[in-house]
Amino acid sequence: MIVPWGETKLIQGNEAVALGAVAAGIEFFAGYPITPSTEIAELLAKYMPLLGTKWIQMEDEIASISALIGARLAGAKSMTATSGPGFSLMQEGLGYACMAEVPLVLVNVMRGGPSTGLPTQVAQGDVMQARWGTHGDHPVIAIAPSNVKECFEMTIRAFNFSEQFRTPVILLSDEIIGHMRERIAFPSEGDLHVEPKPIPDVPVEWYEPYHVTASNVSPMACIGSGYRFHVTGLTHDVHGFPTRKEKEVIEKMNRLKHKITRRLDELEDVRMHDVEENPITIFAYGSVYRSALAAQAMLKKRKKKVGVFRPVTIWPFPDRTVKEILDSKEVILVPELNQGQLIHEVERMTKDSVRVVPLHRIDGYEITPEEIVNAVLEVM
Amino acid sequence: MPAPLPYEYKYLRSKKKFPHVWCPGCGIGIVMGSIIRAVDSLSWEKDNIVMVSGIGCTSRMPVYVDFNTIHTTHGRALAFGTGVKMANPSLNVMAVMGDGDSLAIGGNHIIHAARRNINITAVIVNNDNYGMTGGQFSPVTPEGARTATTPYGMIEPGFDVCNLMEGAGASFVARGTVYHIIELDKILIKAFRKKGFSVVEVLAPCPTNFGRANRLGGPVEMMKLLKENTINISQAKAMKPEDAHGKVVRGIFVDKVSIPYDKRYEKLCEKARNSAGASR
Numbered sequence: 001m002i003v004p005w006g007e008t009k010l011i012q013g014n015e016a017v018a019l020g021a022v023a024a025g026i027e028f029f030a031g032y033p034i035t036p037s038t039e040i041a042e043l044l045a046k047y048m049p050l051l052g053t054k055w056i057q058m059e060d061e062i063a064s065i066s067a068l069i070g071a072r073l074a075g076a077k078s079m080t081a082t083s084g085p086g087f088s089l090m091q092e093g094l095g096y097a098c099m100a101e102v103p104l105v106l107v108n109v110m111r112g113g114p115s116t117g118l119p120t121q122v123a124q125g126d127v128m129q130a131r132w133g134t135h136g137d138h139p140v141i142a143i144a145p146s147n148v149k150e151c152f153e154m155t156i157r158a159f160n161f162s163e164q165f166r167t168p169v170i171l172l173s174d175e176i177i178g179h180m181r182e183r184i185a186f187p188s189e190g191d192l193h194v195e196p197k198p199i200p201d202v203p204v205e206w207y208e209p210y211h212v213t214a215s216n217v218s219p220m221a222c223i224g225s226g227y228r229f230h231v232t233g234l235t236h237d238v239h240g241f242p243t244r245k246e247k248e249v250i251e252k253m254n255r256l257k258h259k260i261t262r263r264l265d266e267l268e269d270v271r272m273h274d275v276e277e278n279p280i281t282i283f284a285y286g287s288v289y290r291s292a293l294a295a296q297a298m299l300k301k302r303k304k305k306v307g308v309f310r311p312v313t314i315w316p317f318p319d320r321t322v323k324e325i326l327d328s329k330e331v332i333l334v335p336e337l338n339q340g341q342l343i344h345e346v347e348r349m350t351k352d353s354v355r356v357v358p359l360h361r362i363d364g365y366e367i368t369p370e371e372i373v374n375a376v377l378e379v380m
Numbered sequence: 381m382p383a384p385l386p387y388e389y390k391y392l393r394s395k396k397k398f399p400h401v402w403c404p405g406c407g408i409g410i411v412m413g414s415i416i417r418a419v420d421s422l423s424w425e426k427d428n429i430v431m432v433s434g435i436g437c438t439s440r441m442p443v444y445v446d447f448n449t450i451h452t453t454h455g456r457a458l459a460f461g462t463g464v465k466m467a468n469p470s471l472n473v474m475a476v477m478g479d480g481d482s483l484a485i486g487g488n489h490i491i492h493a494a495r496r497n498i499n500i501t502a503v504i505v506n507n508d509n510y511g512m513t514g515g516q517f518s519p520v521t522p523e524g525a526r527t528a529t530t531p532y533g534m535i536e537p538g539f540d541v542c543n544l545m546e547g548a549g550a551s552f553v554a555r556g557t558v559y560h561i562i563e564l565d566k567i568l569i570k571a572f573r574k575k576g577f578s579v580v581e582v583l584a585p586c587p588t589n590f591g592r593a594n595r596l597g598g599p600v601e602m603m604k605l606l607k608e609n610t611i612n613i614s615q616a617k618a619m620k621p622e623d624a625h626g627k628v629v630r631g632i633f634v635d636k637v638s639i640p641y642d643k644r645y646e647k648l649c650e651k652a653r654n655s656a657g658a659s660r
């Protein structure tokens with residue numbers, strides 16, 4: 001037994017991702033070594049042969065994500081893990097997976113950039129790359145865990161989303177969460193929902209791989225199951241064949257968009273702590289959320305009250321909720337491990353009278369609770 | 381009553397996807413015909429055949445054949461194919477690629493596919509240039525040749541595809557042409573049967589771009605060049621080196637027994653399970 005179901009254990013964030021992948025039923029992993037994500041590949045190299053599932057180290061990250069797409073087309077639930085520079089290389093395959101609608105999970109354990117940057121240190125510099133890294137309009141789902149337990153749970157969630165929405169899902173972890181150790185209580189095996197791979201139930205001759213449905217998602221047949229079809233990165237019709245007919249192109253592009261934007265409720269996950277009653281909110285995600293919670297507690301002791309708002313699903317951005325809840329605030333402090341990325345989304349969704357104040361840290365170290373406390377005191 | 385269709389039609393998406401995109405006189409369609417004949421003589425089920433391709437004129441082939449088909453990104457056919465083959469080793473996977481696709485942008489993937497000995501057949505249609513984008517030079521364009529990006533002549537030496545693949549560890553390496561079609565059919569059958577990474581380089585004319593830029597004549601003249609400028613491997617062996625000079629050799633250069641990657645991986649799983657059992 002690889003996943004210690006029902007036990008409590010002290011484990012690392014990256015280890016939790018590897019175990020989460022096993023719990024989600026991963027059948028194929030392809031990757032390329034890169035700090036600070038490597039433990040995920042290393043652990044799966046140990047686990048997967050024991051399970052008879054497939055693991056491979058490819059010649060680079062482009063090959064890794066390409067292999068992932070091939071494997072999922074042939075029916076294997078697939079995941080890769082990387083960091084900034086590898087994430088950049090994977091954008092090509094990510095776009096293909098969006099276009100061809102192939103589910104897969106891409107774990108990005110963020111480190112300092114640009115380029116080789118700070119390989120062993122933390123950053124949240126890939127937030128916008130996660131949204132707009134590959135060319136062209138495309139749907140994106142990205143979720144950001146904040147602790148080791150979430151690394152486990154959200155890896156499973158990423159797999160589930162990828163199957164439900166038939167699209168790649170990015171797990172945006174970071175160096176702090178990836179390398180930190182925490183005690184986590186594993187659930188019992190049956191307690192978790194693992195989304196099965198949807199399979200078509202129509203006769204072979206009726207099958208349309210990109211059939212238009214109410215949910216904008218139709219089941220993807222596996223290669224070898226008797227449903228023969230064509231897959232391409234070219235804009236295609238419902239059969240998967242390239243098209244340049246205006247109506248079909250527009251239909252395809254809109255469907256890609258709507259399969260996310262019309263099901264936002266299923267994707268949105270925000271955590272709010274005393275947000276509604278306080279005029280000041282700290283907006284934080286990923287590892288910074290931990291510091292935000294600690295800062296909130298420190299401020300409470302000094303009789304100063306602030307709220308903490310955390311988006312768990314970063315993309316699609318929780319537009320509606322941010323507008324509804326944060327638009328009435330006086331100040332929103334946005335601490336980020338970058339020079340300001342998700343802050344623009346907060347600004348976009350709030351009126352001009354709301355002061356949206358950045359707090360950056362870009363030297364490869366965490367934003368401490370004290371720094372957040374000081375920033376709050378300054379704006380109070 | 382209409383005459384029955386030739387058996388090749390069984391393997392084509394003939395009703396929906398034709399006419400094809402290739403120029404009159406292009407060699408790629410001939411390669412497709414040869415692949416279909418090879419597949420038919422092996423009695424492979426269409427459901428179990430996967431054709432992957434990259435980007436380029438050759439890589440449009442998957443649209444036309446009634447297999448499981450994946451038209452991937454530029455250069456990545458073998459990386460996609462590796463995933464397919466590992467996920468389901470019972471599938472027969474072939475990758476069709478042009479010279480630029482497989483050897484320039486896909487160069488890293490093809491040497492590692494060969495080294496890994498993944499059980500895939502790579503068919504490289506070599507027409508000396510990038511056809512689809514208007515005839516730029518590729519890693520096999522001969523020295524001195526004119527292309528859209530070598531207006532003063534090619535100064536880089538080209539790859540010898542078969543030597544490269546042999547050096548990288550492929551289990552089967554062969555070269556044919558679209559003129560010597562019976563020979564090509566036989567080579568492809570052997571390549572498809574091979575357990576391990578097999579590569580077939582097929583010399584083909586691109587009259588529209590390479591032919592025109594180098595004043596090689598039309599399709600017929602270019603076919604004649606394939607006939608005149610190439611010799612069979614047994615002919616080459618019998619010839620004096622000076623007579624064979626300048627001729628391109630056709631035939632099978634490597635045909636060795638080597639355990640393919642999927643089998644090695646199976647063994648690895650056994651080993652892992654045994655050692656886990658022993659340590660318990």
Ligand code: SF4
Pocket residue numbers: 401402403405406407408437438507511512585586587588589
């Ligand atoms: S451009 Fe050349 S390779 Fe492409 S279809 Fe035309 S003749 Fe064939």
